[in-house]
Amino acid sequence: MRLLNASGCLDALTAPEVAAGLDAFVTKTVTPRPRGGNPPVRIAETEVGMLNAIGLANPGIDRFLSEHLPRLAGLTVWASAGGFSTRDYVEVCDRLDEHEEVAAIELNLSCPNVDEVPESVEETVGAAREVTRKPLYAKLSAAVADIAETARAAEAGGADGLSLVNTIKGLALDERTLQPLLARGAGGLSGPALRPIALAAVHACYRAVKLPIVGMGGVATGRDALELLAVGARDIALGTILFADPGAPTRIRSELEAELAAHGFAHPGNAVGAAHRPELSTLNPRLRVNGKKYLHKRINMAG
Numbered sequence: 555m556r557l558l559n560a561s562g563c564l565d566a567l568t569a570p571e572v573a574a575g576l577d578a579f580v581t582k583t584v585t586p587r588p589r590g591g592n593p594p595v596r597i598a599e600t601e602v603g604m605l606n607a608i609g610l611a612n613p614g615i616d617r618f619l620s621e622h623l624p625r626l627a628g629l630t631v632w633a634s635a636g637g638f639s640t641r642d643y644v645e646v647c648d649r650l651d652e653h654e655e656v657a658a659i660e661l662n663l664s665c666p667n668v669d670e671v672p673e674s675v676e677e678t679v680g681a682a683r684e685v686t687r688k689p690l691y692a693k694l695s696a697a698v699a700d701i702a703e704t705a706r707a708a709e710a711g712g713a714d715g716l717s718l719v720n721t722i723k724g725l726a727l728d729e730r731t732l733q734p735l736l737a738r739g740a741g742g743l744s745g746p747a748l749r750p751i752a753l754a755a756v757h758a759c760y761r762a763v764k765l766p767i768v769g770m771g772g773v774a775t776g777r778d779a780l781e782l783l784a785v786g787a788r789d790i791a792l793g794t795i796l797f798a799d800p801g802a803p804t805r806i807r808s809e810l811e812a813e814l815a816a817h818g819f820a821h822p823g824n825a826v827g828a829a830h831r832p833e834l835s836t837l838n839p840r841l842r843v844n845g846k847k848y849l850h851k852r853i854n855m856a857g
């Protein structure tokens with residue numbers, strides 16, 4: 555199992571010590587041309603996670619390659635590629651392909667104006683596949699009709715892996731003014747609220763395709779990481795938690811180790827897909843059960 559950051563949630567240039575604690579550093583999404591992103595306010599907090607409407611702010615592929623990439627030396631770099639058309643993705647992948655320092659490419663297929671329907675996903679992944687031999691991960695959002703079908707389209711297009719999941723659209727209001735907190739109104743919701751959504755997406759895609767999966771969405775503890783492994787993720791990425799706790803990679807690694815041991819898994823790989831193997835459901839005597847800490851007290855379980 556590798557531990558990565560989720561794209562856009564860590565700046566390796568300002569926090570190199572955090573990036574150094576990961577098995578690979580995923581860049582913020584890079585587009586063909588520089589983008590300033592959306593006007594502020596671009597980030598807001600809610601009770602169940604974080605909203606962002608950064609708007610793909612990035613230096614563009616030229617400056618990324620000439621100024622940013624050289625400063626990431628020593629890290630295993632996964633470059634996140636984005637755009638507004640298949641041609642944009644092809645342009646970014648083509649340029650990245652020339653650089654040995656880029657270990658893998660993650661296609662952010664949840665960009666504005668990009669239709670995440672299976673036909674477009676297959677076309678975009680297929681076109682990117684033609685210009686690079688680097689490992690290609692298709693990053694999908696769970697806000698599609700059927701994520702398993704989208705995953706099959708990515709596989710058919712030639713993806714080497716999946717990154718699941720991207721944010722889901724949400725909105726929060728200022729409690730006094732009743733105006734949206736973000737200047738743009740809605741934004742991408744990340745953090746704890748995404749956890750069950752990510753579990754469902756990884757669970758469905760694990761059954762649908764053979765591709766390795768990087769699981770992400772609200773991971774804040776070793777237990778959260780274990781659950782994503784159990785539904786089928788092979789690797790784990792940390793996003794929103796890194797804003798609150800830069801020490802999360804070290805903490806989550808050690809918590810995960812304890813969780814794996816408590817469940818009798820000698821190696822993280824043994825836990826991958828455990829939720830799909832009912833024969834494992836017999837309660838392990840060494841199991842440390844914390845109780846359902848996430849259940850809201852007022853939920854009527856009898857219902």
Ligand SMILES: Cc1cc2nc3c(=O)[nH]c(=O)nc-3n(C[C@H](O)[C@H](O)[C@H](O)COP(=O)(O)O)c2cc1C
Nearest residue numbers: 560561562583606662719720744745771772793794
């Ligand atoms: C501030 C912020 C910026 C993000 N920027 C990107 C991005 O540039 N590209 C991308 O693919 N995902 C981006 N994401 C989504 C994350 O990579 C991740 O998929 C999502 O936040 C779910 O993980 P989490 O709940 O652990 O944060 C961003 C998320 C946040 C919170």
